[in-house]
Amino acid sequence: MIKSTQKAHLALLGANIIYGANFLIAKGLMPDKIGASALVLLRVVAAGMLFWVIKQFVKEKVEKKDFILLAFCGLFGISTNMLLFFHGLSLTSPIDASIIMTATPVIVLILSAFILKEKITTNKYIGILIGGIGAIVLIVYGKSAGGTSSFLGNLFVFLNACSYGLYLVLVKPLMKKYKAITVISWVFLFGLIFVFPFGISDLMNTDLSGFTTNTYLAITFVIIGTTFFTYLFNIYALSHVPPSVNGSYIYLQPVLSFILVSLYATVFGNNEYAQDINLIKIASCILVVFGVYMISKKPKLV
Numbered sequence: 001m002i003k004s005t006q007k008a009h010l011a012l013l014g015a016n017i018i019y020g021a022n023f024l025i026a027k028g029l030m031p032d033k034i035g036a037s038a039l040v041l042l043r044v045v046a047a048g049m050l051f052w053v054i055k056q057f058v059k060e061k062v063e064k065k066d067f068i069l070l071a072f073c074g075l076f077g078i079s080t081n082m083l084l085f086f087h088g089l090s091l092t093s094p095i096d097a098s099i100i101m102t103a104t105p106v107i108v109l110i111l112s113a114f115i116l117k118e119k120i121t122t123n124k125y126i127g128i129l130i131g132g133i134g135a136i137v138l139i140v141y142g143k144s145a146g147g148t149s150s151f152l153g154n155l156f157v158f159l160n161a162c163s164y165g166l167y168l169v170l171v172k173p174l175m176k177k178y179k180a181i182t183v184i185s186w187v188f189l190f191g192l193i194f195v196f197p198f199g200i201s202d203l204m205n206t207d208l209s210g211f212t213t214n215t216y217l218a219i220t221f222v223i224i225g226t227t228f229f230t231y232l233f234n235i236y237a238l239s240h241v242p243p244s245v246n247g248s249y250i251y252l253q254p255v256l257s258f259i260l261v262s263l264y265a266t267v268f269g270n271n272e273y274a275q276d277i278n279l280i281k282i283a284s285c286i287l288v289v290f291g292v293y294m295i296s297k298k299p300k301l302v
Helices: 004-029 036-055 064-091 094-101 104-115 122-141 151-177 180-204 213-238 243-267 279-296
Strands: none
Touching: 004 064, 004 094, 004 213, 004 243, 036 064, 036 180, 036 213, 064 094, 064 151, 064 180, 094 122, 094 151, 094 243, 094 279, 104 122, 104 151, 104 279, 122 151, 122 279, 151 180, 180 213, 243 279
């Protein structure tokens, strides 16, 4: 029999494989097949409906005073986060996006210090500095890099990471007060309200006649896999392993992205994607990952 902790690690591995594949699969959809805003709207509507179906089995009321905070979580954790990410990904390299996203723990730490007044240790200051340098180098490098890199796309992905980091800080007290499915259901509902004005016109202008079976499969993967299943995998894992273990799996995303892009470039002979891998990006990835490691490293007991 597989132990619960082993199942949790398998769930985390599965979630991060899906995240890693999403960088390449979603990139292949935009903007030729579907616009970024339209894809976000489809993702929020479909995943939100699935969460609310599950929510029907969890009878839990939310206090009126908490709806304002839930609305802000929907704004930063769903609409702003997803719109910036998918628009950024449509402009830049999947590898760049995956590396920049690993800076999220750095951003969460900085925002937690300002908003939640959490203490920053010397190790964490060093981690912020090193991780920040790695992210900035990659964003700026997007101006002159070959392949599919883009300064604007990298900037959007970084702002997305900032928005998601703010969401993680804001949602923390709600997660302590309510069940996770209650929080995420309401967050998605508020997120839909904010996403709808941006996504509806984009969706109405989408030419469905150009969709192939592969297009529908890719959209299904982004909507169901990257949103719904990854959430369930993460929730299951959090019930069996510490949050720090959950967070450490973010290191896998750029590695998986490197591997998938390399395979795609080699198998399909995509020269543009082949140029996405170089020493500067590898060095940036190492800096960001090492920065996050310094932040998550536990201080020695005296």
